[in-house]
Amino acid sequence: xxxxxxxxxxxxxxxxxxxxxxxxxxxxxxxxxxxxxxxxxxxxxxxxxxxxxxxxxxxxxx
Numbered sequence: 001x002x003x004x005x006x007x008x009x010x011x012x013x014x015x016x017x018x019x020x021x022x023x024x025x026x027x028x029x030x031x032x033x034x035x036x037x038x039x040x041x042x043x044x045x046x047x048x049x050x051x052x053x054x055x056x057x058x059x060x061x062x
Contacts (some may be wrong), residue, residue: 005038 007030009017016025031037036044042056 005036005041007035 007013010029010035011034013026013029016029019051027037037060039060042051042060043053045051046053046056
């Protein structure tokens, strides 16, 4: 079972990319737009019983 993050490229994110913005700026904009982080996606899978909390924490070391 894999966990992954899907991030649609909105107009605002595209603007950040085109002006050579940082990954942090992109991540912050994505969060404002409601895109889940990799850890958040993993925690949903924990809640559904598809993986363990330990596995999510190991894969999403912050």
